[in-house]
Amino acid sequence: MQLGIGTYTYGWAFSINGQTTTRLFTENHLLEKAKSFGLNLVQIGDNLPLHEFTADQLKDFADSAKKNDIQIEVGARGLTAEHLDRYIGIALKLNARLIRLVIDQKDYEPGLPVIINIIQNALRDLEKHHITLGIENHDRLKTSEFVQIVESVSSPNVGICLDSVNSMGAGEGLEQVVKALAPYTVNLHIKDFGIQRLPHSMGFQIDGRPAGKGMLNVPWLLENVSQYGRCQTAILEQWVVPESDPEATIEKEDWWAQESVEYLKNYF
Template identity: 35%
Template sequence: MKLGISSFTFPWAIGGIEPDYPVAMSAFELLERAHNLKADVLQIADNLPIGGLAEAELLKLKAQAVSYGISIEIGTRGIKSENIENFLRIAQLLGSPILRVVIDSKGHEPTIPEIVQLLKPFEAKFKEANIKLAIENHDRLTCAEFNEIIDQVGSDWVGICLDTVNSLGAVEAPNTVIPALAPRAINVHLKDFEIVRTNGQMGFTVRGTALGEGRLDVAEVITAVGGTKREITAVIELWTPRQDSYEATVALENEWAEISVTNLRKSIGS
């Protein structure tokens, strides 16, 4: 099992969450952070847009990653054909063994038949490139629906990017999600959390924590996806809560990233 850092380890530092703080970090700067944390893998997802980078810049990024001994994995959002085509090309250029994808994009929440119709034509291209499509469980769809999609599209080239917390949006908790999706996991997003009472004791708030400091049973997730000896990336993602200032939020995010890496390294024995 490889230790991965993601653009979603540092979403506040990258920017784009609030209008006053647009995306300000480059893929090269994120790579430096992964290098400083001694990560095995850097996963660049849709919150750090690289879809428009020239081929020369992408190859330069790959060369820098190789010099650090870091592998790159690529992620995107949206399954319209032109987007999948572009990011499959980028995945090939960067040597990514997977293309992680979130199905829904702004203004496009396709039905299962439409999802299958859009993805199925790419089967031959992904197989030829020796790249697997990793569909992330994300909010709207249930575990049963994700499994149905893979059954119809083809489990020999499509798998799950297993996120430990996202499916709360579909009213499915980790103790449901992990056993349902782990058999098809080809990538893991380890995201820890806590559940606390709101003011007045009426309702709950789900909020992020550093990995290993919340309610997530990290060892259970690792075992479920095949154990530490399996060739799979465990990617740290953070839901760092907004602090009183943007600067304090970024500082907490950086602190949590270091804690998370330390805790995950203990869990996987690397």
């Protein structure tokens, strides 16, 4: 399994939610970070929408990645037939072998029959171009529904992008999620987390931690996923608790990334 970083390793640096900062990242910053960490893989998520790039921008990105011997994976949000077809084309331009896709987007939450039909109709192109589609477990659907999707499609080119935290939003714990989805996992999002009781004791807060500093048992996760032989890549993602100043938040995010990659390299 190959370790990489993505745009959600630097979620604040790629989209600071309207706050003023001079340090917003670009795709080239991500390539530079990967190279500085000694990694050869980057994943572009929907927080850097590649379908908004011009043809020249995509070519420049592909050329820069090739020059630095870095593999690209692409990501998108919103499973429609048109959007999936668009990202298959983008993957081809970037020599990407994986498309990570979040099904839902704002005001769009398709049912399982629609999801399955869209993916089945794209199978010919996915298989022809040797591209794998990884459906990310996001927080609307249950793990049993994700299993139903991949089993209904029944193709080696379609699997799960397993995020270690997302399904908590659907009321499901990590052990339950990994047990159900590990056999279908083609891409892994390693995202460490902490859970703490709020000061008033009325509820809990879940937020991010640097890899190895939270509650995520990374060796256990990797062992359970790797035993099935389908997952080829793992991407560090982060939920960095922000500071009051956006510049300080981005500095903290970079420090977490350095610490996390150093820890994760012990297992890759």
